[in-house]
Amino acid sequence: MSTTDSSVVVIGGGQAGLATAQVARSLGLDPLVLEAADRTAGSWPHYYDSLTLFSPARRSALPGMAFPGDPDGYPTRDEVIAYLHHYAAHLDADIRTGHRVHQVTAHADGFEIVTSQGAAFTAPLVISATGEFSRPHRPALPGLDDFTGTVLHSSDYRSPHPFAGRRVLIVGGGNSAVQIGIELAGHARVTLATRHPLRFMPQRILGRDIHLWTQRTGLDTATWARPLLTGGKGTPVMDTGTYRAAFASGNPDRRPLFTRLHADQVEWDDGTREKIDVVLLATGYRPTLAHLGALAGLDDQGWPRHRRGISTVQPGLGYVGLEWQRSFASATLRGVGADARYVLTRLRRQTRSLDRTRPAAAER
Template sequence: MTARTAPLLVIGGGQAGLSTAHTARTLGLAPVVLEAGDRPAGSWPHYYDSLTLFSPARRSALPGSSFPGNPDRYPARDEVVAYLAGYAARLDADIRTGHRVERITRTEGVFEAVTAAGDVVAAPLVIAATGAFSRPHRPPLPGLDAFSGTVLHASDYRRPEPFAGKRVVVVGGGNSAVQIAIELAAVADVTLATRRPLRFMPQRIAGRDVHIWLWRTGLDTAGWARPLLAGGKATPVMDTGTYRTAIASGNPDRRPLFVRLDGEDAVWEGGVREHVDVVLLATGYRPDAGYLAGLGALDEHGTPLQRAGVSTTVPGLGYVGLEWQRSFASATLRGVGADARHVLTRLRRAAGHAGTGA
């Protein structure tokens, strides 16, 4: 089996992989990008229909290409997919869709990636850019596995109509959980169940989007800001006031997480039981980097062992697109470019790369 060689191999052709490819070209490297899907859009085509960005278009662009249209609007899911497709088409990079990487090995300083179809690409440097949103997280909630109703993850949710008239419990307290619960509440009886009280962050401050202020103050890209923006608190929900008003009205109602699920019932604190048709888990995602398992690059939970995107166990391996990889913006359209430059610069320096790659 003959391997195609490249100076840099990028796994994943979504926002993290495309920004990495762009940055690599500015550094003189000719990357090969392997994307499992049929188009270079990452997870975006699989999100729910009504999803819009939580940051305005002017703060939602990849390096080298502004987001088209009104810079103060909040682009919808399909606009992001189209933006990524256009970005990929303009890149001077070898992007191969339909190439799912199954495993990566490393011998004498050279990585070899083997795809599901048996193709092999070899490179001295690898960036795992499959991001933080490729593996839906299903927490071990009491009784969940034996629940006789329907259990869905937010990754399976598309639109509210199929849930009309049903009793739905949405589990989660982040932006997507709140947005989905409020959308479902128009057609169903919905409870938003969270471990902690909801934490709202104003979408606009003094007439400007909060992301503009985060950028101007440097908090958006400051690693030290994590305790301030996240810490042990609930994930902040961006809100113009609409979400807070809807929750305060009781439609949907917000409750502490149920004690357990039992058959077709949810058992709440105090022993109150009620029938539930659907439990929808808006409980986030985890990195899907199983193709790195044989390298010793992951911990026992499959989480990358890394510092600021550089592997702490495997020389020549880096990551782009992980949540809080370096900052609040790390897993976002606006943040992946800076992280890609940081990681590539350090990997090349460690490997002694001074010239260009072709």
């Protein structure tokens, strides 16, 4: 098995990996990108057909290339896929598709990266940019395992047509849950079940998109602001007013999270029961990091141990594309570039410091 050397290996060729490769080039590094799929579009081809970004095109670009079209428009899924393909085609980096990383091993001078196809690579730095959208999270909801209807994750949803005339229960209250729920309501009877009331936030303030204000005010990266922006009282849903109006119509509607599921029924918190055909889990994802093994140092929730994208377990290892890695935007198109620059800059300093503390080869 031959081995190829590189200054940094980037695992994953989606938005996080491509942004990392571009930043690496700007820092004078020679990145090698390893992507398991046969194309560089990450998880985007697997999302539902009508998905639309909740950040405008001008704030959804990766480093070095503007997003085409109306800068104040909100790109669709297919427009994002086309953009990522174009970005990769014009990226001055070695991108190898069809290379699924099987194992990363740490050595004294760096890492060895072995793919499932038997190829091997070495590098002093490794960035895991697989994001967190390839492993759907299925929470342990009471009675879910015994539910006799259809159980889907939002990652399985493509269009509303297969659900015509059915009673659909969506678990979750984020942007995807709301978008899917409103689309389904044109074909089915839909309820969103959430632990907290839906939190609609204005998409535009004083005529400018809210993402401009979160960046300019520092809310994006303010640790204290995280409970305001995610979790706590529910995930904020960016809304121009159309989402709120749709829920005011009564279909879809929102109810507190149910008590439990019974066969083909849901029991609500007031004790009433209702027949349900489909439970759709819009409950997020977890990172896929099996290739790192013990190097990831996963916590009890399956998240890698890191500080702002820098591994606290293994020197030379970093992450790009994790939710709230450094900011509200970390897992989005507009956030991965800044995170990649932060991580790469600090990892280079870290490894240089380690080099100064290692004994010379003759002294070993």
